[in-house]
Amino acid sequence: MGRQAFIDAARCDGAADCPPRAHCPAGAIFREEEGPYFVGPGCLGCGRCLAFCPLNAIRLV
Ligand code: SF4
Numbered sequence: 001m002g003r004q005a006f007i008d009a010a011r012c013d014g015a016a017d018c019p020p021r022a023h024c025p026a027g028a029i030f031r032e033e034e035g036p037y038f039v040g041p042g043c044l045g046c047g048r049c050l051a052f053c054p055l056n057a058i059r060l061v
Contacts, residue, residue: 003045003060005029011057012036020049020058 007029014036021029021037028042029049039058050058 003047004043005039005045005047005049005058006061007037007039008057008059009036009038011055013055019052019054023052024049 005028014031014034018029018037025046025048026042026044028040028044029037030040031037045060047060050060
């Protein structure tokens, strides 16, 4: 199985204008109401989101 992005909920501030979400080609970054974001099963493992997170909350696992 390929790698997937993982968002550290302790680092993510759940900002409404999340840059990684805006740049994810798969639309795989979600959140529940005001909580932190998480990565869904549609993640392609491309790693694009990592460069856009200002809080360094995303890594590939
Ligand atoms: S690794 Fe790629 S597909 Fe997966 S959440 Fe990040 S930008 Fe989206």
